[in-house]
Amino acid sequence: MIYGTTSDRPRRPAPPIRRILQWLGILPGLIFTASLVSAAERWDIDTLMAALSRVEGGERRFTEIKTMALLKEPMRLSGTLSYRAPAFLEKRVLSPFEERYTVDGDSLTIENPGKGIKQTLSLASQPAIWAFVESIRAPLAGDIETLNRFYKVSFGGSERNWLLALVPIEPDMARLVRFVRVRGSGDRIDRVEIEETGGDISIMIIEHRP
Amino acid sequence: MRERLPVFAWLVFMAAGAWVALFRTPVSTDLTHFLPKKAGIAEQILIEQLRHGVASRLLLMALEGSDESDLAAISRRLAERLRQDDAFVRVDNGTQGLSAADRNFLFENRYLLSPKVTEQRFSPEGLRQALDARLAELASPAGLLGKEFLPRDPTGEFFEALRVWMISSGPSLRRGVWFSPDGRRALLVTETKEPAFDLDAQAKAVASIRESFAAVKGNRPVELLLIGPGAFSVEANAMITEDAVRLSLLNSVAITLLLAAVYRSLRAILLGLVPLATGALAGTCAVSLWSGGIHGITLGFGATLLGVAADYPNHLFTHVRRGESSRRTVQLIWPTLRLGILTNVAGFAAMLFSGFEGLSQLGVFAAAGLLAAGLTCRWIMPALMPDHINLSERVVRGLHADELLDRLRRFRLVPPLLILAAVASIAGSGTPLWNDDIDALSPVPESRKALDEALRRDLGAPDLRQLIVVTGDTGETVLRRSERLRGILQPLVDSGTMARFDMAALYLPSRETQSLRRSALPETETLRRTLDETLRKTSFKPDAFEPFLADVSRAKQAPLLTETSFAGTSFRLKVEPLLFRHGELWVALVPLVGVTDPAALQAAIAADRSLIYLDLREASSRLLRDYRREAVHLLGASLIAIVILLSLGLRSVSGMLRVLTPMAAAAFVTAAVLMRLHGGLSLYHLVSLLLVMGLGMDQALFFNKPSRTPEERNRTLLSLLICSFSAVTAFGILATSKVGILNAIGGTVATGAALAVLFAAMLARRNSSSA
8 A cells, every 4th residue: 555554463472482382382383484475475466455455544745757758858746645545535746836636536626726726527527537547546445346447457576566567448548548557565555657658657656754 | 862962962072071181181280370470580480499499309318227337338228229220310328429520620620719719829928828737737637638639739729629519518427428416317318300299200219219228228127217399299199199099988988878878779879970070071171171281289179169069969869759750850940050050150250360370270170160060960960860769758758848947047147146256256366367388288297397307407408498599691690699699698697697508609600700810820930939939948848849830820721610611520410400591591599598587688688689589488378378369359259240140040139148148157157167276277278168158059049949849848958968968978088087188178168068058047038838
């Protein structure tokens, strides 16, 4: 999750060491270790989604670098990203200008208080934007069903460094975006990369340290 | 042989009449027959809109009863199927959006179509603002969409042109199809090729929709709601036909049983239909020859008015005495019958002078029909009748007409007093006597109307109730006037006097406006210099907007758009109904939505004579009111004709009062009762009251017929009892219909007929021979 806030697993109290039982104690220890190993190996997309869906929400800082053919140099945006399960997502740009994008359920609101702009549109009426929004929101919610609806999803890596590769299947989106890569570790999302069909690239890095 | 001659002539007439009626008489449902002959342009457009307008061809569909994904899936598959069907011009459910051709058209013509194009737009500040805005868009999630157009359109004119079309883009989308705001109903709209009044085509379209729905629905628990003028006419027609067939079957059984009990002869019962059938045929032929066709409403109302003719054979049959030839009987009752027929005919003849085609047709139908029915009764019936009508002597003797009438005569002051009471009641009710609301005539049930309103609201579809009509000599004039009107209407929208308006000039600017926009575009070199200057201060690359320069220089040479430029795009469907030729004139319709203050609106546009404010519902009610008023005025003329004929026929003031009073009392009392029940009389009630008066006069004439013997008076009473009993039965059965029109006619005539015979009996002349 972007906002990995689950606590560490509780540690078992050390069993009292009794000489007579010491060798017997090795056995459950072995079994316990073996099960940990196999759990780590079974870190597949279902495990990932389950872990992500347990995260209630939070707020993180982000930095986004957009490299575009039309621009002299890449555009650097920074601000905060807030999520509340299951469907609220807010991206607040603080620099180089202030703007706020809020997705809640089906509505997307673009707000720029400085220019007095407030625009709301329905995601369902703009399939390309909807698909785009779900490339971040669906992983946050651990919602594989929605992901599968818009993308061909492939998964790779380990618990500590996983990768979701999303190739758009929604036609409007597929015309504009080649793929989206979401990277993370455990229940946190660290990085979202988007490559457009025209070659423009956008990379968003989510910081998990305060 | 001499007595066969009329029968032969009659048979020839019936055969020829049947041929004319069946093969040479188009039955129209054309509402223009209900226009005054000197209708204004607004009335003509009103009728044109009701007949052919887009609003009259829309069928609205809602799917409900299952979850969102089911409804969306069925909506898609239903729309796909219907799009294959020739009966529909278009099928919308939100999936289509703008086609590639549409987008291309808007993009190519963006500098003519965007309302934001001004010189300022291409000045250094203008370009600077535009580029800053585009940069912010690139940062936003929506930026993805506009990016492909950016190098050619940095000032965003394509989106400005698009926005004009998107304002009226309809309801919200869920899963890519239209849904009601609460998400419970998936919505679809179709436009049929044929207008709403073409019942066959509409019935086919409705059947096709239901069939397709059944096919795509499978076993999912989804319901289809279907509304719209066409669907309503089909439903109403089915309902009226079903009720009419069922009730007339019931009627036939009841009347046949009644007549069988009295005459005990199948031949007599069948013969009883002859004058009525002859009358209906004669009426149809007369109207056909008079105006080359007959209106459906004339046929319906005319057949109602002919109801008087059903009494004629009864008068004849009951008066045949044992051993007397029917020829002799008919001679005896003919003077009375003749007076009744002539007064009725005179009454209806007044309608011939109506300024409404529909009303004069009705007059011709009723007058010709009654005349033919009377002549049949006089000359044909005796030849066809059996020598002997086997009336039960017990019934004839047992009636004791004289005693009964003597007893009723004590109440002779009741009818005149009731007239006064009825008039007082009508005057004191505080509501207008006539209900001219067009809805009162509509056979569409309230629940369906409510659904219609709800779906229109959900769809954001204008109901085309309130319009401003803009006229001019050319399309360009009308568009310029529309643009000026826009300047008047926009402040009214801002101040809340109305919610929205639509006009062709929004989509197709006048050529004047287009050429202003075109000349606002800078020369290529000027634009290049400004752009280079501006780009230096932004993060866009210096050569990012080369395609923009090329497009603007092309747009400066581009031809202006005309009414025909939209061919090949779906915008044609939007613009054509709003801007069209009407004879010599060009007309633009400006539909208004949610007008809260019509008076303020009318005041705002009053200064311009080329603008006409039209409230379709109010205007159709006004037409109806004019029609009804004329009918009432002509009724006054009829009464004068009737009084003159009666005075010639009866030669006595008291005799005339005995005939006119019960007729008037029956009409007034019935009208007062209807007023109290319905809060106003409709056109249906008026026609029914005409029948009541016809029946009342006929009965009063027979009650006052000179009679030689008590037996003859018994026979007369029997005849009148049969007549009124069958009228009350027949129309009483009709009154049980759930269809408004049948119910109104049935209830009115049944009440009126019962009162008429009672009042006529109270005022019947005392016969000296019985004393």
